[in-house]
Amino acid sequence: MRELRSSPGRLLVVDDNKVNRLLLTRSLELQGHSVASAENGRVALEMLRREGFDLLLLDMEMPEMDGFQVLEQLAGDRQLRDLPVIVTSSLEGVENVVRCIELGAEDYLSKPVNPGLLKARIGTSLEKKRLRDQQKELMRRFATPEVAQDLQTSGFSLGGKLVRASVMFSDIRGFTSLAESQPPEETIELLNTYYELMFDAISGHGGVVTLMMGDGLMSVFGAPVPLVDHGESAVRSAQEMVELVDLFNVERKAAGKPPIKIGIGIASGEMVAGYTGTNKRATYTCIGDTVNLAARLETHTKVAQRVILIDEATRSSLSERIAVEPLGAVPFKGKSNAVEVFAVDPAQR
Amino acid sequence: MSAPAIDAATFEALKETTGAEFVVELVDTFLQEAPTMLEDLRRALAAKDAEKFRRTAHSLKSNSNTFGALTLGAMARELELTSAAKVSEGSAAPVDALAEEYSRVAAALSALRHA
Numbered sequence: 183m184r185e186l187r188s189s190p191g192r193l194l195v196v197d198d199n200k201v202n203r204l205l206l207t208r209s210l211e212l213q214g215h216s217v218a219s220a221e222n223g224r225v226a227l228e229m230l231r232r233e234g235f236d237l238l239l240l241d242m243e244m245p246e247m248d249g250f251q252v253l254e255q256l257a258g259d260r261q262l263r264d265l266p267v268i269v270t271s272s273l274e275g276v277e278n279v280v281r282c283i284e285l286g287a288e289d290y291l292s293k294p295v296n297p298g299l300l301k302a303r304i305g306t307s308l309e310k311k312r313l314r315d316q317q318k319e320l321m322r323r324f325a326t327p328e329v330a331q332d333l334q335t336s337g338f339s340l341g342g343k344l345v346r347a348s349v350m351f352s353d354i355r356g357f358t359s360l361a362e363s364q365p366p367e368e369t370i371e372l373l374n375t376y377y378e379l380m381f382d383a384i385s386g387h388g389g390v391v392t393l394m395m396g397d398g399l400m401s402v403f404g405a406p407v408p409l410v411d412h413g414e415s416a417v418r419s420a421q422e423m424v425e426l427v428d429l430f431n432v433e434r435k436a437a438g439k440p441p442i443k444i445g446i447g448i449a450s451g452e453m454v455a456g457y458t459g460t461n462k463r464a465t466y467t468c469i470g471d472t473v474n475l476a477a478r479l480e481t482h483t484k485v486a487q488r489v490i491l492i493d494e495a496t497r498s499s500l501s502e503r504i505a506v507e508p509l510g511a512v513p514f515k516g517k518s519n520a521v522e523v524f525a526v527d528p529a530q531r
Numbered sequence: 532m533s534a535p536a537i538d539a540a541t542f543e544a545l546k547e548t549t550g551a552e553f554v555v556e557l558v559d560t561f562l563q564e565a566p567t568m569l570e571d572l573r574r575a576l577a578a579k580d581a582e583k584f585r586r587t588a589h590s591l592k593s594n595s596n597t598f599g600a601l602t603l604g605a606m607a608r609e610l611e612l613t614s615a616a617k618v619s620e621g622s623a624a625p626v627d628a629l630a631e632e633y634s635r636v637a638a639a640l641s642a643l644r645h646a
Contacts, residue, residue, distance in 0.1 A: 201561050201594045208549050208557075243589050272593045274612060294597045297548045 190214040191236035191308045196226040196252070197270075198244040202293065206239060206270065209297050213304070223247030227255055230262055236311055237304065242271040242282065253285035264314055266307040270295050342456030342469070347404030348416040348448055348496060349473050350389065351480035352380065352423065354397040355443040373397060376442070379426040387419035388412075392467050400477075402468050405455040413450045413492075413499030417526055420446045420490045421504075424528035443489075447479025450495040475521065478514045486512075488525035497524045534602055536632070536639040541599025558644045561594055562637055569633060572610070572626050576618060585614035591629075600636040603629070 193215045197203040203219050210217045218235075220226040224247040230238065238256075242249035249269060256262045269282045272293040279290050288310075289303050354360070354376065361369045376397070384391055384401045388409050393400035403419070404412030423446065431441035453470035472495075479491040486509055497506055505527040511520035546554045568591045575584035588611035595604035606629050610617055617625055 199590045199594065200564055201557060201597060202590075204557055204560060205549065205597060208553050212549065243586050245586070272589065272596070274589075274608075293593050 189308075190216065191304075191311075192234065193217045193237045193239060193304075194226060194229060194235045195219040195239045196221075196223065196244070196249075197241035198222055199241070202241065202270075206295065209295070209300060210239075210304070213301050215304070223249065223252040223255075226252060230256075230265065231259075235265065237307055238265055238267045240267050240269050240271075240287070242269060242273050242278070250281065250285065253282065253287060257286045264311075264318075266311050268303055268307060342454040344452055345405045345408070345455045345468075346412070346450075346452055347402055347409070347455065347468065347472075348412040348450040349453065349468055349476040350384075350399075350401045350403070350416050350420060350446060350448045351477045352399050352401075352420070352444055352446040353480065355445055355484065357397040357442075360440070360442070372442070375430065376427075379430060380423055383419050383422040383426055386422065387415040389416065389419055390466070400473075402455065405453075405468060406466065411499065413448075413496040414501060414504070416448045416450070417490070417492060417496065417500060417504060420448060420526065421528050424489055445480055445483030446490045447476045447481070447483065447492075448490070448496050449473070449476035449479060449493040450499060451493075474516060475514070478516075478521075479523065482512060482514075482523065486523070486525065489528050490526040492524050492526055494522045494524070497522075536600060536602065536635040537643065538599035538601050541596075541601070542643060545598065555644055558598070558640050561598065562640065565591065565594070565633060565637070569626065569630050572629070573623065576621060576623065576626060579618050579621070581615045581618040584618050585611050588614060595636070598636075598640060600640075603632045603636050606632055 190213075193210055195203055195206045195210070195217055196219070197206065198221050200221075203221065207217045207219050218229065218233075220229055222244045223240075226238070226240075227247070229235075240249045240252060249271065253267065256265060256267065263286070266288045267286065268289045268291060269279075269287045270291045270293055271282075273279060273282075282290055288307050291299060291303060360372075364372075377394070377399075380399055381391060384399075387403070388407075389401040389403045390406070391399055391401045401416075401419075403409050403416040409415055423444065427442060427444050434441055449472045451470075451472035453468045453472045455466070455468045457466055475493055479493060483489060483491050488507075488509070491509075492506070500506065507525045507527065509523045509525055512523045513520045542554075545557075549557070568587050571587045572584060572591075575581075575587060588607045592604050592607035592611055595601070595607055606625075610625055610629065
């Protein structure tokens with residue numbers, strides 16, 4: 183048995199000709215893949231919408247619905263448009279091949295298909311599909327559907343750009359001592375529930391969580407997708423986080439557990455946002471003074487004995503309805519001038 | 532001297548990559564399907580259906596090349612590329628010639644199948 187170049191996938195072969203269908207199915211099965219087949223485009227689309235496939239091998243010349251129509255339908259289908267398609271045909275005319283590629287086909291193999299070439303092309307396509315699926319899964323976990331969508335269309339190139347946005351840092355007060363006083367599995371369970379609540383509050387207001395560290399979260403409002411009222415969105419998200427933690431504490435109290443307390447710092451302004459890392463592993467992040475300030479404000483909640491602290495730029499972007507208490511200028515490490523700090527009333531919305 | 536109906540190297544390569552047993556199954560499928568295709572060509576010609584004529588010739592070309600029936604494949608390709616003219620002329624001669632070459636191919640494939 184020859185060595186497999188890549189792990190097997192679930193493939194769909196579409197061809198109206200039985201000999202072609204059998205032959206291609208056989209070649210792919212010999213390469214270790216699991217293969218289903220359809221005899222025209224209409225049947226193929228039904229199968230694709232019903233079951234999950236990793237790759238489509240598509241013939242062009244077919245009655246009922248030909249390959250071009252299938253490619254068009256796939257391109258217009260949000261669920262299926264990322265499915266890699268390899269066209270296997272003996273089309274006459276380069277313009278037809280060009281049309282396949284323009285309609286989104288990943289590759290074109292002319293029939294009779296060379297098994298070696300087939301294997302290589304399928305290996306590459308499946309690998310690409312796997313990477314795309316991984317990226318989508320990451321996006322699904324860390325961003326709102328809108329952001330995930332935007333990133334998918336704009337691509338994942340490394341490099342940053344200057345944006346105006348709001349950054350929020352939050353964490354659980356006294357988490358270390360809490361974690362030490364209870365069994366580890368309880369700590370993980372607590373964190374999971376906590377994260378779920380916080381993610382809801384953050385993405386519900388258009389924010390993106392860019393960093394998770396222990397009990398700490400960093401999130402950005404206004405990048406990668408611009409948000410007109412990023413300051414107010416961040417503050418409203420913070421208020422909702424506090425409210426959700428209060429509700430969570432009612433449950434904890436009923437179960438005889440101590441309440442948790444959180445601290446939140448928000449700063450707004452210019453920052454560099456983008457992907458950093460390597461081409462293999464990258465993360466979306468924001469860098470700059472504004473980000474540092476948000477982190478300092480969060481730390482300062484302990485000193486100020488307030489739950490939510492914001493900077494002047496964030497305060498000036500808020501509507502009147504949100505009650506803000508000026509706490510005066512505070513000298514922060516790394517800042518040459520003292521910074522005006524404001525506390526937001528968590529309940530005043 | 533006419534070229535062999537089946538190119539031995541192509542047929543051997545097919546057997547090599549997909550397995551002897553499978554090739555028997557594949558040949559049987561082709562021998563079942565090809566007469567229908569020839570029939571479809573005649574019907575498309577009579578009905579002046581150039582698209583159907585072209586598509587059928589295309590399928591036959593593709594299958595012929597798979598087994599190394601290179602002459603049959605070339606003839607089918609010629610019909611595919613000139614389908615409109617062939618249909619408007621309406622002459623059965625090109626399809627008759629194709630059917631005759633197919634008989635040669637079918638005999639050769641049957642022999643190889645039992646080999």
